[in-house]
Amino acid sequence: MTVNPTHTALWPAPHASGAVAATVHVPGSKSVTNRGLVLAALAAEPGWLRRPLRSRDTLLMAAALRAMGVGIEEGVGPDGSGEAWRVIPSGLRGPATVDVGNAGTVMRFLPPVAALADGPIRFDGDPRSYERPLHGVIDALRALGARIDDGADGNPGALPLTVHGGGALDGGQVEIDASSSSQFVSALLLSGPRFNQGVEVRHVGSALPSMPHIRMTVDMLRACGAQVDTPEAGGEPNVWRVTPGALLGRDLTVEPDLSNAQPFLAAALVTGGRVTVPDWPARTTQPGDALRRIFTEMGGSCELTEQGLTFTGTGSVHGIDVDLSEVGELTPGIAAVAALADSPSTLRGVAHLRLHETDRLAALTKEINELGGDVTETADGLHIRPRPLHGGVFHTYDDHRMATAGAIIGLAVPGVQIENVATTAKTLPDFPELWAGMLGN
Incomplete structure (x- = not known):
């Protein structure tokens, strides 16, 4: 697992000054x-x-x-x-x-x-x-x-x-x-x-x-x-x-990409705000639909209507013990939220993430810990003990979900810089613009 030397541009992850309130149109799956x-x-x-x-x-x-x-x-x-x-x-x-x-x-x-x-x-x-x-x-x-x-x-x-x-x-x-x-x-x-x-x-x-x-x-x-x-x-x-x-x-x-909705729902959870994602399907096989349950357990609430899904944070973020074997692609974003929680988290069932775009378990451990976190790898996942985090460079390893995980942390931690945020174009074009629009920037 190496940092790509050809993508050294750093993107200052926007810091949220208050609760977000936005409607975000997420591109297709x-x-x-x-x-x-x-x-x-x-x-x-x-x-x-x-x-x-x-x-x-x-x-x-x-x-x-x-x-x-x-x-x-x-x-x-x-x-x-x-x-x-x-x-x-x-x-x-x-x-x-x-x-x-x-x-x-x-x-x-x-x-x-x-x-x-x-x-x-x-x-x-x-x-x-x-x-x-x-x-x-x-x-x-x-x-x-x-x-x-x-x-x-x-x-x-x-x-x-x-x-x-x-x-x-x-x-x-x-x-x-x-x-x-x-x-x-x-x-x-x-x-x-x-x-x-x-x-x-x-x-x-x-x-x-x-x-x-x-x-x-x-x-x-x-x-x-x-x-x-x-x-x-x-x-x-x-x-x-x-x-x-x-x-x-x-x-x-094509339905909206519910896994790509994750960072925006996480923003509502982390800032105690509210985000609506239009056209969220009432029935779907997309793994991202599990976010409704997981992020609710971590401290938020959601309402699904004909217009879409509205997720609301309460201002508190709780740790979680969860088996993510069926929804492994959600792990980076959940790990980012867990690093900002008020109690420890254990993410299980995701040993296969070592074979994804990068070794996601090693990458998350290294990058969160370098911001002051306390993450340890287990045989099949991560154990995350929240600690006060500080700014620094968050490397992506050419992995789109690492980039969005760093952006989530940046909402609550000033001074986070994302290396190669352009890698989000793999599945989420114009992510920096969508992120700034959600924050009203």
Whole structure:
């Protein structure tokens, strides 16, 4: 875990002079946008993706699909209701090169798509992407009949790699260990309807993290006409089956990214203020919906109406003992709030965060402690004992959620400077402007 020397610009995190009172329009969900793009690209007919997120990760996904021959036209929806992408499926083809950046959804969801292409597709990305595990997808695709070249640099099971698409894939039954990333399961399910035999994915290993993301994948597949059998529907534990068949072109409206709403809700909690996020869905598979419960336990209250979610802080922030295994991406923001609480916190079930954009557990420990905190790593999480914090540089390690965690702390601690706040563009474009607008700056 190293600080990127190319991003040394420091952003003074705004300090809140009082309780915030704001309405924040959070951009669309990265997870929904990128799943929607993949499903639309594999469909039998064109579809629309309304209110898509335009961020680094989603633009990388769109560019990758275009490189493989998919038409993606940017404009407004058919009724003029706002920005939308028209996705026009076509014969997937290579040769092509895909830049995954450091996007887990791109590096894991697209190799199965590439196996369906006619020709070779090469995958490469940021230096950190070489360290992120891909073995679950690579090994599974080989077992299902794909030809993949990896390990040319002595690092098998990771980027860079080339998928030699044969125009189709047999599919069938496969066992994988997805304990390091639920995206291994989602990757195979998303392309499964296009495999000749469909796919049966059997997870073998320790507990699966981030289950809401798998439920999101299943719900979106079913909305496109796919038949999916799941453990929740009375099937075998840790087994998912997708029947082969055509996917329908959809007219999909992307929900706001609830995980990206986290720093704004945290601002209400930390300052004793009030923040409204419009269009918060009444039912969703997004992990960020858990913030309603978690932040309420930490001292706030929330009200969900047809207009959206309003979260109100009480002026007190309490510690929490919580299992975050299903919602690990929320850990950095929760850790930031916990560092400002009036009692200790234990965050459990997130050992897999050591394999995310950076080793998030080590990064949070180091950066909060360097501001005067008292954070210790456990086998599967963090223990946080609140202490008076002071200003200083908060490094991001090219991780968008580290940057927003530092901004949360900066609300209550003067003099915090965020290194490379621009990394938030990965999933939350214009974060500094949204943050300043919330504070009325």
